[in-house]
């Protein structure tokens with residue numbers, strides 16, 4: 150696992166967007182796994198700026214969703230499908246058919262989960278999966294004690310996550326869906342490159358447990374330690390509880406340019 154400490158969220162967004170641009174220059178139809186939440190927004194803004202400046206052609210990129218609420222009406226603005234279309238697909242100038250995600254309004258949720266796992270494999274697998282992290286260490290919506298071998302499935306949100314996400318629902322806890330579909334941790338680990346961005350002191354405990362704690366399902370993001378190509382990008386706040394910061398800064402400062410992220 151590589152840990153990169155950046156000065157702020159904008160720098161993190163720029164660094165990761167450049168890695169995505171490099172991937173698209175190598176593989177124009179790369180399948181990009183995207184995350185929701187506030188943290189990745191600077192990545193999408195930086196990538197969109199690169200596309201508009203003609204630095205990279207994203208016209209053949211494909212976008213895959215990480216997770217979704219269950220039971221929101223189709224087209225609800227806070228559904229993750231609507232969010233990804235608004236924040237990623239449209240700004241990049243892509244059509245909706247470049248996008249794939251699980252159907253959170255399916256009658257048979259389990260079948261929708263299995264269909265999504267199959268669709269990801271049939272699409273050739275995710276090339277680069279962006280991840281945020283919950284204050285409790287969750288990735289996607291894999292809450293603490295999610296199996297590290299889990300596949301895409303339905304989960305129940307913790308009270309902490311419901312409270313954290315209420316800001317997208319007018320601060321009204323009762324509006325936050327209780328159930329979600331999420332790519333499983335085993336599914337996420339199949340992506341070729343995992344890139345987790347965490348910003349702010351509120352994520353410092355979760356980041357420290359992820360990077361320097363044991364691999365344990367109680368900290369779902371710690372499963373990144375099992376992946377051969379995982380990059381954790383953190384700002385100073387999110388890095389503030391790490392012990393090995395000096396080493397992480399040293400390795401990144403001495404990284405060969407050709408190696409990329």
Ligand SMILES: N[C@@H]1[C@@H](O)[C@H](O)[C@@H](COP(=O)(O)O)O[C@@H]1O
Nearest residue numbers: 184186187188281282283289290
């Ligand atoms: N399912 C999403 C996660 O994918 C995201 O990482 C997390 C953190 O969101 P934020 O970046 O807004 O803190 O929120 C939600 O729970």
